[in-house]
Amino acid sequence: MLGRALRLLDAFDAQRRELTLSELARRADMPLSTAHRLMNEFCAWGAVERTDKGLYRIGLRLWELGSLAPRGPGLRETALPFLEDLSLITRENVQLAVREGTEVVFVERIAGSGAVPVLTRVGGRFALTATGVGLVLLAHAPAEVQEEVLGSPIDRFTPKTVTDASQLRRMLADTRAKGFSVSDRQVTMDSLSVGAPIRDRHGEVVAAVSLVVRHGSTTPQALARLVRTSAQTISRALSA
CATH class of the missing domain: 1.10.10.10 (Winged helix-like DNA-binding domain superfamily/Winged helix DNA-binding domain)
Known part of the structure; x- marks a missing residue:
């Protein structure tokens, strides 16, 4: 029943x-x-x-x-001041997400003034393989989760969406090595997203934060510094 x-x-x-x-x-x-x-x-x-x-x-x-869920509003409450700072500095879209199974769940999103439109919403789900936060969370997911995602049909959202499992594996390895992900026009043809991992006191990746900007407005490297700093600050707040 x-x-x-x-x-x-x-x-x-x-x-x-x-x-x-x-x-x-x-x-x-x-x-x-x-x-x-x-x-x-x-x-x-x-x-x-x-x-x-x-x-x-x-x-x-x-x-x-739902407000009692520690990975949802509890995480959001801790991260929100730092997300607002990132939004104020950049005036771009700032997103906070966690992994639920083989999908991304968005916990918070702050829309910057005049920022590029995005398809995500708070409480909404999306593919792990396409977004900046999704690539971060997939890169640090257990091996069995990665194999399940990469062994299944991969959704295509634009002509730039990466659907080849081998190429995605290289992108995930690059994300782990550099400490940030890049999703270039994978969700919409006018957007660029850079994400970074948020860790708990044990060093485990529990969430991801990203900036989503208009494609061509800046470089991934310029965004990466801001996003990684924000993610590290949130990680310290979670550990405290």
Whole structure:
């Protein structure tokens, strides 16, 4: 029963924030009567709520629970002052992300004034192979995670997206050696992203920070110094 309940919650996503009962039942692959009973229980507890039009949406109770996750808001709370400093200095997009399985989850994003548009959003997921933060997190992921990602079909977002596993392996090795990643027009054709690892007190990579700028506006090396400094400062704050 718990699995069915979780499938109902998983039916919501960024494109489907409000759903009818029929849509929920269909997306969760369960009888309408079962979906109705479970959604009533969710409503009573506060996990979901109903709009004036009778649609279901995620409730504040889940947001309250989510705020307790140490890798999400806990990390965000520690990192936010340093992310804001980086944003103030550069006036560019600053992103903070963690790895969840074989995907990136964005914990925070600060949009700079006049910065290049990005496809990411807070709480959203993305491929590990394309973004600056994703390449950092994949480069420092366990070997079995790397093999799973590189052994599966790799999503292409632009003509510049690297989908060759051998080339990606070289990029990951380069990321580990240099201490920063470069994603050049891999997500959109007008963006350049540079990411760096954030480590805990044991030296393990637990998150990544990146700058996303307009392609051609600067060099990866110029961004790398700023991003690595920010990542190191956040790492020290986490360790403290």
